[in-house]
Amino acid sequence: MGNDTVNVIETQDLSKVYNGGWFRRAKAPSLDKLNLTVPAGKIFGFLGPNGAGKSTTIKILLGLVFPSSGSATILGQPITNDEIRSRIGYLPENPAFPTHLRAGEFLRQMAKVHKVAGDEIESRVKSCLNLVGIADRADSAIKEFSRGMLQRLGIAQALVNQPELVILDEPLNGLDPYGRRDLKRIFLDLKAQKRTVFFSSHILSDAEDLCDHLTIMNKGQRIADGDTKHLLAEAGGMNLEDYFFQKVDEDNRRRFGAEMAAASSQSIRREASESAAN
Amino acid sequence: MENIMAIARSTYWRHAKSKSLYVLWILLIILIASAARYDILSLGRSKVLIVDLGLALTALVAAGSVMVLGMEVPRELRQRIAENLLSKPVGRDQYLIGKFVGAFLFSLGNVVFISVGFIIVMLMSDIHITDQFLLPLIGILGMTLILAATAAFFGTFLSEVPAVIATFLVFWLGHSTQAIAHMADRMNGAGHLVLRAIYGLLPNLNLLNTRGDFSQSMFSSARGVPWSYAGLSVAYAVLYATVMFVTAMLVFRRRDL
Numbered sequence: 001m002g003n004d005t006v007n008v009i010e011t012q013d014l015s016k017v018y019n020g021g022w023f024r025r026a027k028a029p030s031l032d033k034l035n036l037t038v039p040a041g042k043i044f045g046f047l048g049p050n051g052a053g054k055s056t057t058i059k060i061l062l063g064l065v066f067p068s069s070g071s072a073t074i075l076g077q078p079i080t081n082d083e084i085r086s087r088i089g090y091l092p093e094n095p096a097f098p099t100h101l102r103a104g105e106f107l108r109q110m111a112k113v114h115k116v117a118g119d120e121i122e123s124r125v126k127s128c129l130n131l132v133g134i135a136d137r138a139d140s141a142i143k144e145f146s147r148g149m150l151q152r153l154g155i156a157q158a159l160v161n162q163p164e165l166v167i168l169d170e171p172l173n174g175l176d177p178y179g180r181r182d183l184k185r186i187f188l189d190l191k192a193q194k195r196t197v198f199f200s201s202h203i204l205s206d207a208e209d210l211c212d213h214l215t216i217m218n219k220g221q222r223i224a225d226g227d228t229k230h231l232l233a234e235a236g237g238m239n240l241e242d243y244f245f246q247k248v249d250e251d252n253r254r255r256f257g258a259e260m261a262a263a264s265s266q267s268i269r270r271e272a273s274e275s276a277a278n
Numbered sequence: 279m280e281n282i283m284a285i286a287r288s289t290y291w292r293h294a295k296s297k298s299l300y301v302l303w304i305l306l307i308i309l310i311a312s313a314a315r316y317d318i319l320s321l322g323r324s325k326v327l328i329v330d331l332g333l334a335l336t337a338l339v340a341a342g343s344v345m346v347l348g349m350e351v352p353r354e355l356r357q358r359i360a361e362n363l364l365s366k367p368v369g370r371d372q373y374l375i376g377k378f379v380g381a382f383l384f385s386l387g388n389v390v391f392i393s394v395g396f397i398i399v400m401l402m403s404d405i406h407i408t409d410q411f412l413l414p415l416i417g418i419l420g421m422t423l424i425l426a427a428t429a430a431f432f433g434t435f436l437s438e439v440p441a442v443i444a445t446f447l448v449f450w451l452g453h454s455t456q457a458i459a460h461m462a463d464r465m466n467g468a469g470h471l472v473l474r475a476i477y478g479l480l481p482n483l484n485l486l487n488t489r490g491d492f493s494q495s496m497f498s499s500a501r502g503v504p505w506s507y508a509g510l511s512v513a514y515a516v517l518y519a520t521v522m523f524v525t526a527m528l529v530f531r532r533r534d535l
Contacts, residue, residue: 018534059361059534059535062364062365063364063365064361064364064365064534064535065534065535066532066534082367082368082369083367084367085365085366085367086366086367088365090362090365090366092358092361092362092365093358094358095358095362096357096358096359096362097359097362098288098292098359100288100291100292100295101288109284109288110366112280112284113281113284113363113366113367113368114366114367115280115367154362157362
């Protein structure tokens with residue numbers, strides 16, 4: 001499996017402002033002119049504190065949320081192309097699946113939706129369930145699954161179409177240490193097969209171990225981006241956790257300073273205009 | 279088409295697997311049959327009561343079961359089941375059509391089951407059944423079509439409970455359009471305009487309600503509604519449901535999930 005495109009994801013000035021409130025007047029900016037390139041065949045970490053815009057970016061890439069401005073391509077195609085999603089696997093944050101189905105039944109449905117050839121479906125379903133370690137639960141109803149089992153099933157359904165690009169939103173959530181170890185192995189196997197893994201996470205130690213490349217987001221903007229080893233070496237060999245806090249704190253201070261400066265200049269202007277009027 | 283049918287099947291079975299549904303069916307059929315025991319209370323008109331009660335309950339079951347669609351789409355959006363499905367090569371229109379078809383088939387299945395039980399009760403009560411019995415059932419299916427499209431419409435932008443309440447209001451007010459028109463005529467100014475607008479927007483579900491005409495024609499010399507009327511009323515239902523459903527698709531296409 002190989003990718004013809006050098007970058008599997010590219011965004012240009014991607015912005016999103018959510019409109020809330022009764023009359024949709026309240027504006028909540030979530031992404032601010034994001035330029036992102038995700039190289040093919042790498043494990044790409046998309047990091048940031050809560051509200052940084054990670055999930056919004058992922059949802060825009062998958063056509064679930066519409067950008068307010070800017071554009072994006074995925075596997076060389078515009079994100080508006082529904083069919084491109086047959087080459088992508090996706091795991092949402094805190095996934096939920098139809099509870100009336102059994103695990104195997106659900107995976108078969110997902111394989112059909114991805115138009116996997118009929119004679120291949122069974123083998124794909126079995127291999128995916130094996131991969132995530134729940135082959136013995138193929139005939140169990142999803143409603144009986146624990147949080148960790150749902151996460152494993154979610155990873156299985158994201159891989160059932162043998163995607164070129166796997167996008168996972170907080171895939172390590174809810175997994176026990178065994179699950180995390182298995183997932184890391186899956187990521188490395190996918191990379192060995194020249195597939196791209198793009199994932200968001202709060203678990204920085206795992207991201208440091210896994211990621212070839214990472215982007216750190218804060219308040220809708222990219223604040224750090226590059227090759228993981230290179231970034232950490234440039235920062236004096238600190239670990240990812242320290243680097244992450246340093247970058248986010250710096251950005252927050254810069255924003256706070258900019259806000260204070262803006263507020264102070266507004267107040268000076270107001271005072272000046274009041275004294276001119278007097 | 280495969281995606282639509284897969285979504286429709288999943289929607290149908292999710293609701294059809296509910297055990298309480300079968301208990302409800304049996305209770306309803308018992309309720310219809312029990313009308314035969316009210317011969318004295320109904321002044322010897324127990325057969326009319328059976329037919330009226332049977333048709334009314336069939337209509338209620340059809341309306342109630344199709345209202346699940348009003349809950350289905352917002353629930354799947356809230357639980358992120360829809361998010362996962364729509365991240366696959368499945369169009370939003372396909373998703374909504376699949377949900378609509380699944381809910382309509384679920385309602386149709388319920389109508390068929392209750393109708394079969396109802397027919398058995400009528401045969402046991404020596405009520406002569408003619409092909410005219412299909413006319414009120416066609417009306418019920420027309421109403422179901424409109425309500426399914428309405429539920430889909432509200433489900434695209436409201437959460438579960440408001441969507442079901444809004445669909446129920448359409449069901450209720452859709453049977454009261456004449457009263458709304460009378461009220462509008464009695465009012466002046468803004469009140470008149472608002473009520474006229476509501477009258478114009480609501481489906482006229484009375485057009486599809488031929489249950490009374492059918493039971494009248496069964497037990498008196500009154501003539502039932504002609505087949506041509508059933509054809510025209512179904513055409514009205516299809517047209518109204520199409521407009522409503524296309525509007526639902528347009529809203530859903532633009533919505534952030």
